[in-house]
Amino acid sequence: MFSLDLDITAILLTLPGILVALTVHEFSHAYSAYLLGDDTAKQYGRLTLNPLSHIDLMGFIMLVIFRFGWAKPVPINPNNFSSRKLGYFLVSIAGPLSNILLAILSTLCFALALRLQLGEFVYTMLYSSIFINLVLAIFNLFPIPPLDGSKILLSVLPSSFEKTYYKLQKYTYILLFLLVYLRVINRVLFPMVYYALNVLLRLVLV
Numbered sequence: 001m002f003s004l005d006l007d008i009t010a011i012l013l014t015l016p017g018i019l020v021a022l023t024v025h026e027f028s029h030a031y032s033a034y035l036l037g038d039d040t041a042k043q044y045g046r047l048t049l050n051p052l053s054h055i056d057l058m059g060f061i062m063l064v065i066f067r068f069g070w071a072k073p074v075p076i077n078p079n080n081f082s083s084r085k086l087g088y089f090l091v092s093i094a095g096p097l098s099n100i101l102l103a104i105l106s107t108l109c110f111a112l113a114l115r116l117q118l119g120e121f122v123y124t125m126l127y128s129s130i131f132i133n134l135v136l137a138i139f140n141l142f143p144i145p146p147l148d149g150s151k152i153l154l155s156v157l158p159s160s161f162e163k164t165y166y167k168l169q170k171y172t173y174i175l176l177f178l179l180v181y182l183r184v185i186n187r188v189l190f191p192m193v194y195y196a197l198n199v200l201l202r203l204v205l206v
Contacts, residue, residue, distance in 0.1 A: 010124070011064060013121060013124045013125050013128060014064065014124075014125075014128040014132070015064070016125060016129070017106070017125060017126075017128045017129030017131075017132045017133070018060070018063055018064065018128075018132050019051045019055075020102065020129070021099055021102060021129070021132045021133045021136050022051065022054055022055060022059075022060070022063070022071040022136070023049055023050075023051045023054050023071075024049075024098050024099070024102060025054075025071060025095040025096075025098055025099055025136055025140070026046065026053075026054040026071050026072065026074050026095065027046075027047070027048065027049055027054070027098075028094040028095050028097070028098035029041070029074040029076070029091055029092075029094055029095050030042070030046045030047045030048075030074045031047060031094075032090055032091045032094040033074070033076045033087075033091045034047055036080075036081050036082070036087045036090065036091065037080050037081055037082060037087075038076050038077050038078070038080035038081060038087070038091075039080075040075050040076050040077045040080070041074045041075060041076060044075050046072075046074050046075065054071045054072055054074075055071060055072070056069075056070060056071050056072045059071055059072075063132070063135075066180075066185075067131075067132075067135060067190075068135050068139050068185055068189060070139075070140070070147070073146050076088075076091055085155050085156070086155075088151060088154070088155040089152060089155035089156070091151075092148045092151035092152045092155060093148065093152055095136075095140060095148050096136070096137040096138075096140050096141055096148055097137075099133040099134070099136045099137035099140075100133070100134075100137045102129070102133040103129075103130050103133035103134050103137065103196075103200065104200065106126050106129040106130045106133060107130050107200040107201065107203075107204050108204060109126050110123065110126040110127060110130060110201075110204070111204040111205060113126055114205070130197060130200065130201075131193065131197060134193045134196050134197055135189070135193050138189060138192050138193055138196070139189055142179075142189075144172070144175050144176070144179075145165055145166075145168045145169040145172055145175075146169055146172060150165065150168075
């Protein structure tokens, strides 16, 4: 189902991209919430670029080994936003958008590295960064609690759906297991990631 590549060199070259992608993703949630008037994330020590504050061990291991994963959800209180629904939407979309921007930046750096002939290690690190950021951006847009896609969906649905949403959160790991077991990751996520990856590379490598 998955190619289980435990090559130590490959893992080490992938780690910087993973740490930056996860950290910036969660920091973007925390910072956008703070800008919109909610300091809950700051109170919990999440308004930081320290990776240790954001890493979820299981999600990190999954990302290293299986190429998809997650970090700790950032705590927010939508009641602190001047517009509850709009604030919830903006904070939720901030994470995936940050990864898209990082993917674009990594692609530009990858093109520059090729021109300067910086070597295979640098190419691998930057290519991995593009890939990981696209994985996080697209995977988090899946409408599955507590992924960002579900929160974005919740922000545009009537408030009566909130109770159902929080009940579904109890079954997060079961839903993720089903995604793996039913090969949704292989059939849906990765084709989307590789399509976006090819588009980015074609734009800069012309």
